[in-house]
Amino acid sequence: MKKDHRWLESQGVLMSVLVTVLVLVGGLVEIVPLYYVRSSVPPIEGVKPYTPLELEGRDIYVREGCYNCHSQMVRPFRDETERYGPYSKAGEFVYDHPFQFGSKRTGPDLHRVGAKYPDSWHYYHMLDPRQIVPGSVMPKYSWLHQNKLDTSLTKKKMQVLRKLGVPYTPEEIEGAQAAMQAQAGGIYDRLREQKVENVQSDREIIALIAYLQRLGGDIHWREAQQP
Amino acid sequence: MNYTDPAPVSAENYDDDTVRGFVFFTMFWGAVGMLAGLWAALELAFWQCNLESPYLTFGRLRPLHTNAVIFAFSGNAIFASVYYSVQRLCRTRTASDLLSKVHLWGWQLIIVLDAVCLLSGFTDGKEYAEPVFIVDQLITLIWVVFGVNFFWTLARRREKHLYVAIWFYIATIITIAVLHLVNNLSIPVTLFKSYIVWSGVQDALIQWWYGHNAVGFLLTTPFLGMMYYYLPKAAEKPVYSYRLSIIHFWSLIFIYIWAGPHHLLYTALPDWAQTLGMCFSLMLLAPSWGGMLNGLLTLKGAYERVRTDPILKFFVVALTFYGMSTFEGPMLSIRSVSALGHYTDWIVGHVHGGALGWVGFTVFAVFYWLVPRLYGTRLYSTKLATIHFWTGTIGIVLYMVSMWVTGVTQGLMWRAFSQDGSLTYSFIETTKILFPYYLVRALGGALYLAGLLMMVYNLVQTARSGRATNPPVPAESVRPSRLEQV
Numbered sequence: 001m002k003k004d005h006r007w008l009e010s011q012g013v014l015m016s017v018l019v020t021v022l023v024l025v026g027g028l029v030e031i032v033p034l035y036y037v038r039s040s041v042p043p044i045e046g047v048k049p050y051t052p053l054e055l056e057g058r059d060i061y062v063r064e065g066c067y068n069c070h071s072q073m074v075r076p077f078r079d080e081t082e083r084y085g086p087y088s089k090a091g092e093f094v095y096d097h098p099f100q101f102g103s104k105r106t107g108p109d110l111h112r113v114g115a116k117y118p119d120s121w122h123y124y125h126m127l128d129p130r131q132i133v134p135g136s137v138m139p140k141y142s143w144l145h146q147n148k149l150d151t152s153l154t155k156k157k158m159q160v161l162r163k164l165g166v167p168y169t170p171e172e173i174e175g176a177q178a179a180m181q182a183q184a185g186g187i188y189d190r191l192r193e194q195k196v197e198n199v200q201s202d203r204e205i206i207a208l209i210a211y212l213q214r215l216g217g218d219i220h221w222r223e224a225q226q227p
Numbered sequence: 228m229n230y231t232d233p234a235p236v237s238a239e240n241y242d243d244d245t246v247r248g249f250v251f252f253t254m255f256w257g258a259v260g261m262l263a264g265l266w267a268a269l270e271l272a273f274w275q276c277n278l279e280s281p282y283l284t285f286g287r288l289r290p291l292h293t294n295a296v297i298f299a300f301s302g303n304a305i306f307a308s309v310y311y312s313v314q315r316l317c318r319t320r321t322a323s324d325l326l327s328k329v330h331l332w333g334w335q336l337i338i339v340l341d342a343v344c345l346l347s348g349f350t351d352g353k354e355y356a357e358p359v360f361i362v363d364q365l366i367t368l369i370w371v372v373f374g375v376n377f378f379w380t381l382a383r384r385r386e387k388h389l390y391v392a393i394w395f396y397i398a399t400i401i402t403i404a405v406l407h408l409v410n411n412l413s414i415p416v417t418l419f420k421s422y423i424v425w426s427g428v429q430d431a432l433i434q435w436w437y438g439h440n441a442v443g444f445l446l447t448t449p450f451l452g453m454m455y456y457y458l459p460k461a462a463e464k465p466v467y468s469y470r471l472s473i474i475h476f477w478s479l480i481f482i483y484i485w486a487g488p489h490h491l492l493y494t495a496l497p498d499w500a501q502t503l504g505m506c507f508s509l510m511l512l513a514p515s516w517g518g519m520l521n522g523l524l525t526l527k528g529a530y531e532r533v534r535t536d537p538i539l540k541f542f543v544v545a546l547t548f549y550g551m552s553t554f555e556g557p558m559l560s561i562r563s564v565s566a567l568g569h570y571t572d573w574i575v576g577h578v579h580g581g582a583l584g585w586v587g588f589t590v591f592a593v594f595y596w597l598v599p600r601l602y603g604t605r606l607y608s609t610k611l612a613t614i615h616f617w618t619g620t621i622g623i624v625l626y627m628v629s630m631w632v633t634g635v636t637q638g639l640m641w642r643a644f645s646q647d648g649s650l651t652y653s654f655i656e657t658t659k660i661l662f663p664y665y666l667v668r669a670l671g672g673a674l675y676l677a678g679l680l681m682m683v684y685n686l687v688q689t690a691r692s693g694r695a696t697n698p699p700v701p702a703e704s705v706r707p708s709r710l711e712q713v
Contacts, residue, residue, distance in 0.1 A: 006388075009389050012382070019401055019402075023401065023402045023444075023483075027436055030487070030488065030503060030504075031432060034497070041427070062352035063350065064286045064287070065289065065350065068289045068290070075493040075569075090428040090495035090497070092495075093495065095427070096426050097422040097426050097430070098422075099426065099434065103490065104575070105570040105571070105637075109570075134655075135655050135659045136658070139277035142279065153417065156416050157420075
């Protein structure tokens with residue numbers, strides 16, 4: 001072996017080819033079946049693409065790097081299902097580009113946070129986390145309440161996602177602006193009902209609330225738990 | 228047997244200007260990246276450190292820290308070490324001066340662009356793959372420049388035999404290219420916003436296949452290559468076992484690739500993929516320790532010098548941390564251990580054991596050896612280097628121990644149940660209790676950064692006492708046979 005290898009060590013090209021083949025094997029064996037074995041990601045009924053407003057909210061979530069402190073992946077342990085809700089299933093993430101499972105919980109998991117709190121909770125919490133949760137180390141995100149939501153790219157974003165297999169219809173893409181205004185109006189009304197002052201429906205915080213309230217709700221588990 | 232040997236010389240000179248450029252930027256970005264890390268650590272202890280600025284929240288600063296220390300500090304250090312050692316091992320000047328310049332300055336441009344993007348909120352949102360679409364394309368371009376320059380240099384070599392360090396460099400260049408391309412395959416909305424073609428669980432698997440092998444092929448294989456070139460030089464001893472280097476090279480690169488799914492244990496990833504990841508992670512212990520032992524045993528007969536030579540001290544501790552991290556990693560890959568450790572600061576401690584101990588200390592060892600040679604002089608202060616060594620070591624220990632305590636505390640508190648069957652602790656209780664440990668961690672990080680600054684001063688003084696030269700390439704092989712055949 002030693003002698004043969006000695007010869008190989010003078011063959012730069014052959015050596016590089018061997019390295020390439022070796023490092024490709026593991027990745028191919030693990031990744032390719034995920035695309036061809038249907039049982040790998042069982043489809044879940046009721047899982048729908050994000051609405052345009054939720055999509056914009058999700059992009060804000062990504063922009064602010066929330067995944068650095070919050071996971072979106074409830075593991076199948078009693079303490080986690082007790083704390084957060086039903087454990088996460090593969091089929092719930094099929095429209096997530098990119099995935100946001102996260103790897104660290106400086107703050108709690110967020111996959112089942114949707115509909116856990118009223119909209120006003122999130123509104124105030126993003127303004128000053130310690131007002132809602134004393135002792136929290138989360139930064140204040142007050143600019144979300146000031147910045148106007150940029151919707152100039154929403155249509156284009158939906159078109160790109162459609163190319164990637166997210167089933168947005170051409171009508172949905174065309175009607176994105178109207179749909180966003182309608183959903184934002186609903187959140188605005190709820191915030192006003194909950195006595196929040198100085199709300200404006202065209203701010204980034206509205207989109208983020210839309211996204212957070214949507215999280216983990218496609219399987220309708222909260223409804224199922226209601227007596 | 229360095230270049231001052233009175234051997235007959237060929238017409239060309241080594242290009243050490245490029246090496247000096249990469250050395251300079253390694254030190255510069257190292258200081259920036261570690262300062263960002265220290266600041267991020269302080270933000271977890273004192274939320275006020277976020278300064279209510281959108282540009283400096285933990286969510287944006289932490290990616291800046293990881294990108295800066297991985298791609299800027301480690302990246303530049305790898306390039307410096309590769310450009311220096313490959314020229315010597317191939318006994319030829321780097322193939323193209325133009326490509327070397329494009330590589331040097333292109334990489335710094337990428338870093339600046341990436342830093343501005345990350346702080347402004349332009350990110351791909353995948354760990355260690357945050358650079359946005361346009362930066363991804365630039366990385367691809369510069370990596371190709373590096374690859375062409377490297378393989379072209381190999382093609383021009385005057386030594387037939389490729390030394391083991393070069394095998395590791397080859398694996399690095401090829402594998403990082405594959406990982407980067409696949410994990411960043413996306414369709415752009417603008418130059419700064421794109422959507423990855425993979426989604427959900429598939430995206431997660433590809434991300435951690437990338438993420439784990441960024442550790443494997445950017446923070447391990449090039450550093451093993453550096454260890455194989457610079458450690459025998461510094462110790463003036465041949466590599467302990469030639470046979471072991473062959474075995475651990477091939478097994479390491481083959482097994483590493485499979486281990487990614489250990490980042491996704493107990494998630495929605497299919498069980499078979501999780502099990503594969505766990506098994507290969509356990510197997511990875513063997514080749515990793517093969518490399519560590521080959522390094523440590525190379526010092527056989529030179530142990531006496533470890534007491535006095537800070538370069539060897541750095542190497543010994545780097546290899547020890549390599550051994551420790553590659554033991555801890557497989558242990559954390561066992562499902563039941565991961566159940567406790569995942570999502571906690573234990574993982575943060577684990578990665579810093581490898582990053583501060585193995586990667587950082589290897590860079591320090593190599594540079595303390597290299598910089599005096601790049602300027603034809605002696606190290607300005609051996610004493611200061613020794614102080615750096617102890618400051619850094621204490622810093623790492625404080626960091627790791629505090630993160631172990633933090634991680635296990637979090638993990639146990641999250642899963643604690645009271646007798647009535649309800650959760651014992653609310654989430655915020657598990658956060659508040661960590662404050663003192665976060666302070667200790669920040670202190671550890673501060674010591675480590677202080678050590679780096681001592682090194683910067685030491686190396687600047689060293690450079691000032693010498694003269695930058697590009698020594699001639701020897702016309703005949705000056706390679707000591709003892710390096711090759713043991």
